[in-house]
Amino acid sequence: MDLYAVRQQRGGPWDWTRSLYEQDGFADHRRFMNDLVDAGFIVLGGPVEGDREVLLVVTAPDETAVRQRLEADPWMRDGKLRLVAVERWTILLDGLAQAAQAPRQGTLRPSGAVT
Secondary structure, eight states, X not given: OEEEEEEEEEOTTOOTTSOGGGXXXXXXXXXXXXXXXXXXXXXXXXXXXTSSEEEEEEEESSHHHHHHHHHTSHHHHTTSEEEEEEEEEOOOOOHHHHHHHSOSSOOOXXXXXXX
């Protein structure tokens, strides 16, 4: 399996006067996306600055599989989202693995300790 960076753009019937959570069909879209996370397809995802585009990091055997899987999203089918780019991504640096092992409650350091 390879990793892919996927960019989607909001548009079509997107109602810019309403929040993401207030869009028509949000419950169906949320369920679909959560199922993709649970299946291990989506690794990371969310809107980028400006809220016009979404970035997903997904794992798949090839670009065709990425496109086919996302085509089933209710928001792709109704035009609220459109696929802009699917690019295979080679990860050379991964701070997420290290961050996942770090204590979540904060760490106390001795006075004068250099970090």
